[in-house]
Amino acid sequence: MYHIAICDDEKDFVAEMKVLIQNYTKETGTEFRISVFEDGKYLIENYDKSIDLIFLDIQMKDMDGLKTAEYIRKIDETVGIFFLTSLVQYALEGYQYQAVNYLVKPIKYNRLKTELNRWLEKYHKKIPSIVVSNDKGSFKIALNTLHYAETSKRNLLLHTDTEEILCYRKMKDLEQELLPFDFFRCHTGYLVNLAFVKSVEKLEIELNSGEKIYVSKPKKKEFMEALAGYWGKML
Structure with a gap:
């Protein structure tokens, strides 16, 4: 089982992401534990190093995704990060924090499936670790x-x-x-x-x-x- 964090202040979008991930589980058999964080500050204050992958919104009110990623990289160099955004130009800034990729809202299931497949393939080639x-x-x-x-x-x-x-x-x-x-x-x-x-x-x-x-x-x-x-x- 993989631990996914969704950090986004839009409740409707988070609900949609959960459904998409559940559909991926039904189709592939890959199981996920999902933790939800309403903003970057809350994610940082409650960070769990068992998290394998973060879906991180760039545009959030209290602390944006780029600042959040900058802090996370100081404490966890290996966690995967997908940036979420409605504007591509913001996403490109995220690569300095070793983002896996960026996803433009609204997210379609086929795009999410492709990106999760790629991430899982890469994940299993990484050096194993324990928490x-x-x-x-x-x-x-x-x-x-x-x-x-x-x-x-x-x-x-x-x-x-x-x-x-x-x-x-x-x-x-x-x-x-x-x-x-x-x-x-x-x-x-x-x-x-x-x-x-x-x-x-x-x-x-x-x-x-x-x-x-x-x-x-x-x-x-x-x-x-x-x-x-x-x-x-x-x-």
């Missing part, structure tokens, strides 16, 4: 930046390229989610990204960053097989 949360908010983490996760009391501490993020998840659940992406639970307290493993000596794993974590004795054989398989794919 985690803590008391400070939600965080979208690209998996190619996640070195490893470790247990921290009853929570998890995620080690990325640039920071450590505490999240309220169970190791078992995260392990299942990351299983298809070359992550391996080498120890009760560690889940490691095989892409960052530099070497293994006895029960100690050295990462490219110089950090060292542990592999448990019962897990070592299976871990070494997984690592050999991953390195083999990279040759």
Whole structure:
């Protein structure tokens, strides 16, 4: 299921968009969760990093779509943005915020279908990511930046390229989610990204960053097989 946000201050248009998206779901089987925001300020104040795609009206009263997109790009570089407008010249300004495209109102179903098809195809070629949360908010983490996760009391501490993020998840659940992406639970307290493993000596794993974590004795054989398989794919 994909999470779509519609940010527009015209209630009738929002209702029409919902119907068009529901028709797309009926035709293709692709499911969406839809969140509605009546203006850019409300979207920013309640931004959810689980959002995959935003339909963003350029002309809104309190905060226009371009200013909204500028702020969103500071906190989320990967979310897709379709600008909505009645005037094409405004839409062209939106490309500086890496917009997927612009849609001119009123929107016809065939145009929406074409654009959603293109977006979904592109979406699945993107680097996969996960969304985690803590008391400070939600965080979208690209998996190619996640070195490893470790247990921290009853929570998890995620080690990325640039920071450590505490999240309220169970190791078992995260392990299942990351299983298809070359992550391996080498120890009760560690889940490691095989892409960052530099070497293994006895029960100690050295990462490219110089950090060292542990592999448990019962897990070592299976871990070494997984690592050999991953390195083999990279040759």
